[in-house]
Amino acid sequence: MDIVLGQYLPGNSVLHRLDPRIKFISLFALMIVVFSAWSYLALLIITFFTAVLVLMSRIRVKIYMKNTGIILGMTMISALLNLFYGSGKPVFSWGFISITEMGIQNSIVVMTRIFNMLILSTCFMFTTSPNDMTYGLQSLLKPLKRWGVNVDDLIIMITIALRFIPISLTEANKIFNSQKSRGADINKRGIVNKIALFIPIVLPLFASVFRRAYELSMAMECRCYGFKEERTHLKRLETTAKDIFALASILLLMIGVIFCNKINPTHLF
Amino acid sequence: MPVIEAENVSYSYNGGAGFDIFRVKKMNFSIEKNQIIGVIGHTGSGKSTLAQLLNGLIKPTEGKILLNGKNLWEDFSNIREVHFKVGLTFQYPEHQLFKDTVYDDIAFGPINQGLSKQEVNTRVLNAAEFAGISKDILQRSPFDLSGGEKRRTAIAGIIAIDPEVLILDEPTSGLDPIGRREILESIYNYHNKKKNVIIFISHIMEDIAEMCDKVMVLDKGNLEMFDTPMKVFSNSSILSNLGLEVPQITRIMKIVHQRTHTSDETIIKIDDAIRNIIKILDMKRM
Numbered sequence: 184m185d186i187v188l189g190q191y192l193p194g195n196s197v198l199h200r201l202d203p204r205i206k207f208i209s210l211f212a213l214m215i216v217v218f219s220a221w222s223y224l225a226l227l228i229i230t231f232f233t234a235v236l237v238l239m240s241r242i243r244v245k246i247y248m249k250n251t252g253i254i255l256g257m258t259m260i261s262a263l264l265n266l267f268y269g270s271g272k273p274v275f276s277w278g279f280i281s282i283t284e285m286g287i288q289n290s291i292v293v294m295t296r297i298f299n300m301l302i303l304s305t306c307f308m309f310t311t312s313p314n315d316m317t318y319g320l321q322s323l324l325k326p327l328k329r330w331g332v333n334v335d336d337l338i339i340m341i342t343i344a345l346r347f348i349p350i351s352l353t354e355a356n357k358i359f360n361s362q363k364s365r366g367a368d369i370n371k372r373g374i375v376n377k378i379a380l381f382i383p384i385v386l387p388l389f390a391s392v393f394r395r396a397y398e399l400s401m402a403m404e405c406r407c408y409g410f411k412e413e414r415t416h417l418k419r420l421e422t423t424a425k426d427i428f429a430l431a432s433i434l435l436l437m438i439g440v441i442f443c444n445k446i447n448p449t450h451l452f
Numbered sequence: 453m454p455v456i457e458a459e460n461v462s463y464s465y466n467g468g469a470g471f472d473i474f475r476v477k478k479m480n481f482s483i484e485k486n487q488i489i490g491v492i493g494h495t496g497s498g499k500s501t502l503a504q505l506l507n508g509l510i511k512p513t514e515g516k517i518l519l520n521g522k523n524l525w526e527d528f529s530n531i532r533e534v535h536f537k538v539g540l541t542f543q544y545p546e547h548q549l550f551k552d553t554v555y556d557d558i559a560f561g562p563i564n565q566g567l568s569k570q571e572v573n574t575r576v577l578n579a580a581e582f583a584g585i586s587k588d589i590l591q592r593s594p595f596d597l598s599g600g601e602k603r604r605t606a607i608a609g610i611i612a613i614d615p616e617v618l619i620l621d622e623p624t625s626g627l628d629p630i631g632r633r634e635i636l637e638s639i640y641n642y643h644n645k646k647k648n649v650i651i652f653i654s655h656i657m658e659d660i661a662e663m664c665d666k667v668m669v670l671d672k673g674n675l676e677m678f679d680t681p682m683k684v685f686s687n688s689s690i691l692s693n694l695g696l697e698v699p700q701i702t703r704i705m706k707i708v709h710q711r712t713h714t715s716d717e718t719i720i721k722i723d724d725a726i727r728n729i730i731k732i733l734d735m736k737r738m
């Protein structure tokens with residue numbers, strides 16, 4: 184079973200070292216920018232920006248393609264269907280199929296947006312460790328405390344859940360193998376047989392997850408978890424010059440996109 | 453004819469990011485019948501991987517494994533038969549228990565083999581006896597048992613399959629000394645009755661020295677040594693390079709021999725050591 188979870192690829196690029204809070208905000212801002220761009224020029228600039236980020240992440244383009252390939256392909260196909268749903272003057276028609284100028288523009292815009300969005304979020308996933316993600320989220324969600332939301336507990340729950348996933352997968356794999364070597368027939372068809380196969384794997388898995396959870400909660404209590412209100416982190420989040428620079432460049436991009444939308448509008452939206 | 457032969461067996465785990473990590477490299481060995489084979493090696497040296505290769509759970513990326521002269525993977529669809537012929541208990545096998553009663557859990561394997569109810573019954577009772585499970589716990593839930601009893605239940609579940617080769621992956625790890633001794637005795641008795649091949653993976657050199665006819669030493673996926681325990685444990689320097697130790701009694705006897713200027717043979721078993729010390733004492737008295 185080769186399941187890669189939390190697609191983090193350790194590295195030391197600038198993007199890896201950015202403050203995760205800034206990365207969250209940036210990603211959010213970039214999404215807005217991507218979806219508000221409707222001129223070709225703006226889309227071109229955005230695509231260029233994305234390409235620069237990909238290069239800056241120091242992760243090979245091949246790996247990006249491998250990870251986004253399937254989703255990208257599917258969305259591209261649906262975007263292509265946009266070609267046939269445009270009103271206005273047909274550019275090309277053959278039988279009942281007609282392609283209008285608006286259809287073409289439509290599908291180019293949709294495709295570029297989806298492409299950029301996918302690559303940008305993949306870039307974020309690749310360069311941000313699960314730990315950074317949760318700390319960043321925790322820090323950003325702090326204001327919610329005022330309304331009685333216990334952010335710290337919420338975050339620790341997410342962190343533990345994330346930790347449990349790969350461990351449980353390994354465990355599931357091991358249990359699966361040991362039942363297989365006791366002769367559980369994995370090739371039998373039919374719903375009854377499938378359920379019969381399900382029990383020997385799921386039951387021990389649950390037992391083991393509960394055992395682990397119990398042991399972990401004991402260990403946390405032994406370390407006085409929940410005893411003091413304010414918990415500190417081993418790694419303090421710090422906003423430095425490069426983070427400011429990142430925000431500034433996104434702001435610049437935003438202004439650029441708004442400007443382009445004005446001077447070079449496509450006629451549709 | 454050897455029971456198990458490995459010819460140039462390699463296995464690599466697919467390492468996520470597109471490159472392979474070799475875990476077992478070009479292994480060659482053959483195991484004769486009626487032997488207990490010990491497997492030692494540092495954590496991560498590939499012991500469990502080797503066990504799974506022999507059991508047919510994973511397929512060698514190169515080379516082949518022969519069971520009674522026949523390639524394990526000759527007939528793809530028949531690999532389930534291989535699981536029955538080469539029984540394997542995993543590390544911490546008690547985690548795989550799932551039935552309502554100990555009896556039913558031990559019966560899981562034999563039922564999968566398609567045996568009749570009566571045959572299953574005799575298999576279960578025999579296996580329980582071999583594994584040292586008393587009759588009164590057969591109807592209890594496996595989840596209510598002590599650690600040692602759970603472990604024995606899991607081992608009985610494999611013995612009940614009646615395999616030609618029994619592989620035990622660290623069967624005593626995490627048990628208290630009494631639990632450990634009981635399991636080792638069960639395994640030894642089982643072997644003496646059945647005369648089958650047992651492959652015994654362990655971290656504890658003393659157990660290996662007491663039980664095994666031959667020892668495999670693994671390091672980073674390589675088979676470094678495959679010889680009698682006596683020969684293997686006489687190479688203490690090689691072993692310590694691989695992060696392994698010789699049994700305590702071997703170290704003690706080496707010092708005794710040096711100080712008394714007696715023999716320089718390697719002693720690996722407690723009984724031999726006792727006999728040897730008595731001999732030395734008698735000699736001194738004369």
Ligand SMILES: Nc1ncnc2c1ncn2[C@@H]1O[C@H](COP(=O)(O)OP(=O)(O)O)[C@@H](O)[C@H]1O
Pocket residue numbers: 465466475493494495496497498499500501502
């Ligand atoms: N399912 C797996 N996928 C990838 N790597 C694995 C897997 N199982 C084990 N390994 C790796 O193979 C190496 C050998 O593991 P293993 O055979 O379990 O060693 P041992 O039992 O001697 O401690 C380890 O470094 C481990 O990280």
Ligand SMILES: [Mg+2]
Pocket residue numbers: 499500501543621
């Ligand atoms: Mg192991």
